[in-house]
Amino acid sequence: METDQTILERCDLWGCIQCGKCTGGCPLSFKTTLNVRRLIYEALVEGDVNPDGMEELWDCTTCGTCVLRCPKEVEPVDVIVALRTELVDGGIIPPTIRDALTSVFRYGNPSLMQPEERADWAEGLGVKSISDGADVLYFVGCIPSYDDRVQKVAKALVKAFHKAEVDFGILGVEEKCCCNEVRRVGEEGLFEYVVEEQQELFSSCNVEHIVTTSPHCFNTFTNEYEGLDIKVQHYTQFVAELIDNGKLAFTGELNKVVTYHDPCFLGKQNAVYDEPRKILQSIPGVEFREMDRTRDRSLCCEGGGGRMWGEGTNPEERLATSRFEEVLSVGADIMAVACPFCLLTFDLAAKAGGYDEKVQVTDIIELVAEVI
Secondary structure, three states, X not given: OOOOOOHHHHOOOOOOOOOOHHHHHOOOOOOOOOOHHHHHHHHHHHOOOOOOOOHHHHHOOOOOHHHHHOOOOOOOHHHHHHHHHHHHHOOOOOHHHHHXXXXXXXXXXXXXXXXXXXXXXXXOOOOEEHHHOOOEEEEOOHHHHHOHHHHHHHHXXXXXXXXXXXXXXXXXXXXXXXXXXXXXXXXXXXXXXXXHHHHHXXXXXXXXXXXXXXXXXXXXXXXXXXXXXXXXXXXXHHHHHHHHOOOOOOOOOOOOEEEEOOOOOOOOOOOOOHHHHHHHHHOOOOEEOOOOOOHHHOOOOOOOOOHHXXXXXXXXXXXXXXXXXHHHHOOOOEEEXXXXXXHHHHHHHHHHHOOOOOOEEEEHHHHHHHOO
């Protein structure tokens, strides 16, 4: 495949010392032929990598473990994204990912859902439009807007906002995909197109503060929407502040043993570790226990980087399934998450592995909503 620019020129790889920590730390390396070190080696030696026939490129979840492990501050995941960009530009793309991208362009979401249905979940909840004026824009996200299971998370967060008397609004039918995953599967042009539209929308609504459901939205608004002069928080950060300030109080108890799974795009990529734990430990009756792999060692659920849209190689062996052995080992009744991707991925893995009768998978804000 001919390219206008080599991978070596597009990604700053000169610091690589071929130590192999990127591949050694990759959570997908044990179940796929994906080898980040080899890709960087080929780029350094040959000046480029030919991605044709490299099906394993779609296995990467862009979790960021390789970036954290690199002792030379190289960002190996950039190689994966750059190679995917070449494939997308050349029309070589898995059908399910192609369909998701087409849906984002046509409908503003990756799920082929109609834009006019985006705010149906909020009917009867007393949620106003941000265009009517509000201190906070609640950016709901695609999955919480359309998926029946994750809509419960959005409703729980709305309940907490009302309880704390937060002045908030939503974009409603005008909200579109944040495009965090769009960029990571290599569709840079669509990402830039949507970013421009979103920026104009935020500006027209005089948005000064955004709270997101998803770490993926939080990540891309915080780190990739260039020139976005708006305060952005993941909901766990915002809710932790509400608790600290005495604006959100608990009236009930939750007498359960709870553990927490750090989402990659909240933890590894943005170092938000303490706030989710503070919320859980603030809930009366909760006995909080840590699993072995936590914080920057947390095991990727395998949902990010476009993996929610495609099977990749070896789909039968999911990382999420092995996570439940850790949950059971600490005697937890509940595994709390703070990401729609993690919630759906672990829900599916729990049912497939028969763990759903032993462990409840739930979002942190759902637990909060139970006791406020």
